[in-house]
Amino acid sequence: MNDFLYLVPIALILGLIGLMAFMWSLRSGQYDDLDGAAERILLDDEDKPLPSKRPQPK
């Protein structure tokens, strides 16, 4: 019975972390372009993250 005291909260917290991670990915627009994401992984070019202040390489 004592084991539940930490096992159950751990299980729930892990689940919650997963839920939060999903919500974050949803909010940051990672599901906006599923087709594009599949293609971009094949592009050799240096691919900048979304908001970037650097000028385009070369």
Add this chain to the structure above:
Amino acid sequence: MSCCVSGAEFPNAVALRALNDEIMLASRTVEEGVRQTDLSVPAIHCGACIQKIEKALAKLPGVEQARVNLSTKRVSIRWHAATTPPPFIEALNEIGYGAHLYDTASDGKDKTQTELVRALAVAGFAASNIMLLSVSVWSGAEPATRDLFHWLSALIAFPALAYSGRIFFRSAWQALRHGQTNMDVPISIGVLLAFGLSLYETIHHGQHAYFDASITLLFFLLIGRTLDHVMRERARTAVRGLANLAARGALVAKPDGTQDYLPVEKIETGMTILLAAGERVPVDALVLKGRSELDCSLVSGESLPQPAEEGTTLQAGTLNLTGPLTIVAKAAAKDSFLAEMVRMMEAAESGRSVYRRIADRASRLYAPVVHLTALLTFIGWMSIEGDLHRALTIAIAVLIITCPCALGLAVPMVQIVAARRLFEQGIMVKDGGALERLAEIDTVVFDKTGTLTIGEPKLASHSGSGEMLALAAAIAAHSRHPYSRALTAAGKVTAGQFEIASVSEHAGAGLEAEIGGSRYRLGRPEWAAPGAMRNETDAARVMLACDGHLLASFDFDDELRPDTAAAISALKADGLALEVLSGDRAAPVEALAAQLGLPHVAHVSPGGKTAHVAAIAAAGHRALMVGDGLNDAPALIAAHVSMAPASAADINRNAADLVFLRESLLAVPQAIEVARRARALVRQNLTLAIGYNLIAVPLAVMGGVTPLVAAIAMSGSSLIVVGNALRLGRIRAPKRGEPRPVTGVSALRDFPEEFAEATR
């Protein structure tokens, strides 16, 4: 599919300024000094396109960042708000992509979808955790552990129910307040009662709690709801991404001599507008100055370009082809032809009988039956045993087991799979109800110009040698008139074949070219070769003359859409009644109808079309209306179900239930076939759901349903209907060509798209 709007071909500086103003108008400020413009680029289809476009745009001065979205085929560009926007559209045209502005203002973030996905995520999290706890309870936990787990389940279930369930509660409450019932009413009642009973059991150290059942139910139903929404949103996005064919604004000449680019809504009666060649008439207007020809095919169905000169009245939406015009607005946008069409559409909408979807019709029968059964069960157990708690428990178990989980998935799943199938074939379905209605039709009414035909003339026959054709093509390359384009497309010109010294375009007449000291004229017969004999003035004919001597004549014809004959015969073989209903003149309609062997009505006004479609409905028939012109829009609404090609006017694409993106008219029989197959599967699924209830309900009424049985039964029935729906995706249609032959391989998509890899 016409691949690009002619953004790059603006002939003069005035029009270029207008385009820049238009870009400014359609962009928005994202942060200090940075503006964002969204362009729709329909030709994006692979990773290479992404790279090419982003590189080309990033090179432009002033562009901070360009990002391609492959799913929506859009590019969003952030640029430093300087005096003029960088030339995005020209840059894209240069590398071979047609682009047009996408209005960001009208495209708010899709809140419903975000809400649904979040609710789904929360329900999924809660369902999996509660299910874990429930499994240990079912495997025989001791009473103390069981109570602890029940409490934990209640703790997880309550917020999840409040958050994810509100979508159903809200809709159920709406329905109840208006004295109606929909599918959400039995769902809400079942879920809430299940939760309430379980809480009561938990407090009283009871053995059975249904937390898992109520949350799993929500989870399954939310899957169906979310997919349904995603399907409709996808169609809507695809349709919205097409070129905006209405004028966004116009260049107004003010009395003090200055010029200003005003949005259409701000144009008032009496304003003087400068209309460049290639622009659409923004409001109903009168020509003050200039000569040109107008393409009215989208407005009236008239297939020949109409001449315009001083005093001609122009309808909003017609396209100015050859020369610049100075026009004076005769009506504000809200009183123009377009607005008139919108009013007629509203009238047609209110006149149409409201269609109730199969799921709603089913739930109308279903809810009372379920609730009555639960009530009778309660009364039965009360009279037999007199134990209130036991009677209540069993009655609620009946409600849980009959909760229309399978029913809620049975219909949307099939429609989603069907919509996906049609999507692969370039057909967008706006909502599931449209598929149900499409399966019911017995009559198909076609518009002519732009629907049965492509709406662009093609060279039908010519007199004179092939060299003459090449010469005509070389001259015609300097004009954007539809006939010139047709000639350019038909003639093969080898580079340097003709030494054209100069070309001038005479609006409303034709082209004049100087070659080797001779004056060549290509244009209207009476202008090019005044002395030459002419037959009927009605024909679409252009002549080529050298110093007044006739060299060759060219006859044009509105080209049929590809596969029109095949599509028509497929529909005929299906036993559907077909008809052509056109606003064009009698002669071309008659010729086309005779060619296809269809009954026809010509020279119909927009109101006449609506009345005709309404008369078909009044006679007890269900009509599919296929049309692209503004004059078809009210009829599209009046019809039982409607389709429009991608080249249709904006208002039609929004009004139509289905939009087909490829040129082939085979889209019509294909859509009908898929809709019919979907209907068969929906019926099967409903039968399966009812069969499940026939087995499960007696068990529940007898008091044999424990939470374990409920969980198994519900998941099982849901899986069965989903599996059955997926059968529709397995029957593969023969692959047809892509809209743009260049893109070829990108058609090789499989269901479901998220898991498919673009074959390259």
